[in-house]
Amino acid sequence: MSLKVLKFGGSSVGSAEALRRAAAIVKDELPSGGLVVVSALRGTTDRILDACAAAGAGRVSEAQAHLAALRDRHRGTAAGLGLLDTVAAEWEPLFDRLDQLLTGMAMLGEATSRGRDSALAVGETLSAHLAAACFGGTFREVREVMRTDARFGKARPQLADLRAAAAPWREALAAGALWITQGFLGATAEGLTTTLGRGGSDTSATLLGEALAADEVQIWTDVDGVLTADPSLVPEARPIPQMSLGEAEALSAFGAKVLHADSLAPGGRAGFRLVVANTLRPSASRTEILPVPPRREPGAVTSVAYKEGLSLLRFPASEGLEPPLEAARRLEEAGALRFGLVSSPAGTLLAVRPDTPAAAKVMETLAASGPELETGWAVVALVGEGLRADPLAALRHLAALGQEPVGGLLTGSSTVSIAFLVPESRLGDLIPRLHERCVDGPRPSRSAGRQKAG
Structure with missing residues (x-):
């Protein structure tokens, strides 16, 4: 069976309407099961970081205001989907956990990198539970398999441990399971929560694709694939239908926002096809990043x-x-x-x-x-x-x-x-x-x- 991993960023799961669009894509792309990786709802990560900063500085009321806003925003989104009763039991312990973490930061007068990672995990997990209910899949905790070192804030995956831990997932997904999990998060061998840093959700998806021996990883975002230039400067810029891993790595290094270098390395090692597509326009052009370079005319610039x-x-x-x-x-x-x-x-x-x-x-x-x-x-x-x-x-x-x-x-x-x-x-x-x-x-x-x- 061909195995796919789909990843949806914050803008692709940022509202009830966006989640409905994502659910339709999951239905079309994964009729026989697969893995879906989701980011926190758009804006959630920044708000949690603001709450941590306020708590660490002793501004308790400000931190609590951020927490209340997060709770209201998530409950409103779930209600808009008719799923509030479905997710409430899973969500309340998460909100309580975030409250405890903020209280601890305020008592210590410091928001440590380890504490921030634990707080950020709440945002990713809230989103994954809601996506599981919306997509008709089962939530699975990514920290079961995403093994990392203890560099809080920018943890490095431990590839051998990740592959070993992912073996049971591979069997279940190959048998037709539809699982939804968090992006951006990992855990040390001792079970401490970590985050993968900048571009972490995309990197999570490709690392899991590598560990699961996936045939394809799809990154769903808000643009029609990788473009020939920044459309804000070049309105006639167009999607690149196919590109090599080397081209993608170079574009990532020199400013292409839709790609992150850390997310590309797993494809180079495992050889799966990486696809960038637009959640707003699922049938529009998309970019395939191929392990074998497509044919180009000598001297051509992509x-x-x-x-x-x-x-x-x-x-x-x-x-x-x-x-x-x-x-x-x-x-x-x-x-x-x-x-x-x-x-x-x-x-x-x-x-x-x-x-x-x-x-x-x-x-x-x-x-x-x-x-x-x-x-x-x-x-x-x-x-x-x-x-x-x-x-x-x-x-x-x-x-x-x-x-x-x-x-x-x-x-x-x-x-x-x-x-x-x-x-x-x-x-x-x-x-x-x-x-x-x-x-x-x-x-x-x-x-x-x-x-x-x-």
Whole structure:
């Protein structure tokens, strides 16, 4: 039997109407059973984090107000589906648990990462119970199988333990069971609750797909698959019907919000098909991410991606590599995303996005100690398997930049992308121009490239 895993994000289960749409998709996609992974209802995770922060700071009434709002919102959604009586018995102990956790944080005067993970688990579990009732399936606790280490807030899966624990699930699902479980959550060997961090729900689905030897994992979101560009900058951007795992990884690294790098690795290891589809338009185009690369014309670019908000640290050549490497380590530990570390006889360039207050503070400290700091930069990437077939095509595409103030080229192990730094202010003009030339325009062949660059 072919086994599928379906994952629905917060926007796909955020209201009674959204849950009804998701239920219709489950009925169509899993007529003979399978596994459904759901996130917390949209906005729930942020509200729980706000409640934890308030409790840890001693603002008990504010924390209790958040709890009351969560209770009212969930009860209202269940009532809208006619399922409040069905889920009430499962929900009340969860709300009580969250109340106890917030009370404990207030007494300690601290919201620890372990405490936050336990609180966040309530949101995921409330959603999974409601989805099980709505979809006509059975709730199963993901912490039975999702084994992780004890890095609370960003736990790492223990793959061998996960596969072993998932064996009974595999047998039941193969026999036709329809199970609904939580995303984002895991548990240590001692049974302590953990969360998988950013992109955790998608990662949960693909990890479970790997452990269950699934043939396909579907990520249901609010866009028609992976697009050729950001539609806010390129209105004519269109879904990519099929793409390779390498293309997906490159797009994830360089800004595609619909994909997260951690969720792609299980597909690379297990070889299942990963599908991205739109809950709002189930019959619309979708993207299949395939373990075997689809055929591309030499030089073809599949998508143009970007990430704004980057800062550049420039270290003089006289300092060698040790200071920039130490700076990169400190920034990443503080939550920054590193996009490039380029060294040359002229010096070393470190490109990062300081996504947390802690990282921004480290950046300020580093800039005060010597290296030159520049803000307001972005990274732009051209991505496509066609670049692997014709590596020189990347240089021809870059000719389209003309006199653009490029801050540097970023290279890595991937042969399906080329990335470069530009001022943020140029994105609105540059992304549509690159999309028109590299994605919509004629694909340059090797011979054409030799005759005329650009």
